[in-house]
Amino acid sequence: MATTAPLDPTATPPATPAPPPRLTGRQRWVLTLLLGAQFMIAVDFSILNVALPVVGRGLGFPLADLQWVATAFALAAAGFTLLFGRVADLFGRRRVFLAGMAVLGVASLVGGLAVDPAMLLVARVAQGLATAAVTPAGMALLTTSFPEGPLRDRALGLNGALMSAGFTAGAVLGGLLTDLLSWRWAFFLNVPVAAVVLFAAPALVAESRPADRPRLDAPGAVTVTGGLLALVYGFTSAGERGWGAPLTVGALVVSAALLAAFHAVERRAAAPLVPVRILRRRGVVWGNVAGLLAFASETSLVFLMTLYLQRVLGFSPLATGLAFGVLGAGTVLGGVLGARVIGRIGTRSTLVTGALVQAVATASLVLLGEGRGWLTLLLVATFVGGVGNMLAIVGFMVTATSGLPDAEQGLATGLATMTQQVGITVGIPVMSAVATAHTSGAAGPAAVLHGVSLAVLLNAALAAAVAVTSALFLHGRRRTA
Incomplete structure (x- = not known):
């Protein structure tokens, strides 16, 4: 009969794996506050898009100048982001964040009370400048509030989800507010949110800046x-x-x-302003290339599908905005899953996988036809593509901000935010040029559908380029809890 060896009382028991880190109560409040501010910023990018014709009629905008309501915001937001990200590093991220929120609240109030085009455009420029300050400062506060690893991955994943969902939600909110109340509420909505952030942030968010403050x-x-x-x-x-x-x-x-x-x-x-050494980091350079293409492709796809839904299927602006709620749900799901996927397969694989999913889902939209029965394909493809796009964006944010000291987080997040805003801004003109260049001067549904289909192919190619460049030029890293 076999015998069992006696247990050695001095033996060390096998180590059990450490549980994954959890957010503290204070960290949850910090996360909620910063994510709420970033979500509001993202909403501002698109909330006026569906309301532009109504704004033009209300304030007497010439039709040719109406696009400046969006362009004035985009120019200031994208052009000054890198500068304000560095200013936040030098003078205090919380200080710049709060100053930007204050400007945003005042500018939104002025925009809502605008009585002529000039007053509205000044408000939009001020909103853009506030966005250029709040976004990189808020991102730097987010990365320095959570240690590099699973907690930061989770925070960045949720941030990416809400930023992308905010862009989509802006279209829905813009349609609802314009139909039910007035386009002015697209501005007024920011005022109470800014007030809450200004009241709560000083007590919850610690100041963050490097010990040495070099000259600007x-x-x-x-x-x-x-x-x-x-x-x-x-x-x-x-x-x-x-x-x-x-x-x-x-x-x-x-x-x-x-x-x-x-x-x-x-x-x-x-x-x-941008040390050359940081541009030698492969993760910073190629991570931002991936982010630029990811944001350009997904936000411009919203524009293309807006053309399809309204010009081909005949949907109203409100119905179009509601249809994009499915895309928003996909981006939220992708953001929630992002940190978990990174923990399982690594940052580069997450970026590559998400981009490939987005590319395949987008390419399927080439099959869309002129009947409303094709709406099912659009909803499924945009949902799946939204999940893939957000996985790629979370991978981009983690890649572009990892491996850097806290003193350079404002710079890294400023670069990433600049990439995001330039991508959002330049994607739509490119796709618009492709879609309209192939309509042969015709305005019928068939001509619009042809132009949209060609632009969709280019859009899918951009998503595929994210996967290819990330697979070739980024190092694979797997997160551990």
Whole structure:
């Protein structure tokens, strides 16, 4: 009969795996506050889109100038993000975050009370500047409030989900508020939210800034801000006038010259706005390339599907906004799953997998036809594509902000935020140019559908490019709890 060896009382019991870290009560409040602010910022990008015709009639905007309601916001938001991200590093992220929220609240009140086009455009520029301050400062506060690892991955995943969902929710809210109340409530909605954040943030969010405060790189700030403004304006002009228009070409040439000058300045500056060493980090460079393409593809797909739903299927603006609720649900799900997926398969694999899912789902939209029965395919494809896009975005945010000291988190999140906002801004003009260039001057549903289908193919190719570049140029890293 077999005997059992006696137990050694001095033996060390086998180690049990540590439970995954959990958010503390204070961290939950910090997360809620910062995510709420970022969600509101994302809503502002799109909340006026479906209301623009009503705004134009109410304030006497000429039809040709109506697009400036959106463009004025986008120019300021994208052009000044990198500068304000660095200012937040130097002078305090919470301070810049709160200042931006205060400006946003006041600008939203002014916009809601606007009596003429000039007053509204000033409010939109101020909203854009506030967005350029709040977004990178808020992101830096988010990354420094949670240690690198599963907790930060989870926070970034939720942030990405709400940012993307906010862009979609803006279309829904804009339609609802315009139909039920007035377009002015698209502005007024921000005021109480800004007030709550301003009241609660000082007690919940700790100040964050590096111990040493170098001088602000003024030449770098001027060249990069001018370059980004010219870039966004050039792409916007391309969507309106075409790629060969003198204004479009001139703006893009000026942008290229200023951004090249910025790179030269940064190589020689004692305290550069963007240290050249950070641009040698593969994760920062290729992570931001992936993020640019991911944001450009998904936000411009919303534009393309808006054309399809309204110009081909005949949906109202409100019904169109509600249809995008399915896409919003997909992005929220992708954001919630993002940290878990990264924990299982690693950051690069998550980015690649999400982009491939998005590419396949988007490509299926080429099958759309002129009958309303095709709505089912649109809803399923945008939901699945939304999940994939958000997995890619979470992978991008983790990649672009990992492996850096807290002193450079404002810079890293400023770069990532700039990437996000430039992607949102330039994607739509590109897709608009492709879609309208192939309608052959016709305005019927068949012609619009043909142009949309070609643009959808390009959109799917952008998503596939995210997968390819990430697989080739990023290192695989797996998170551990």
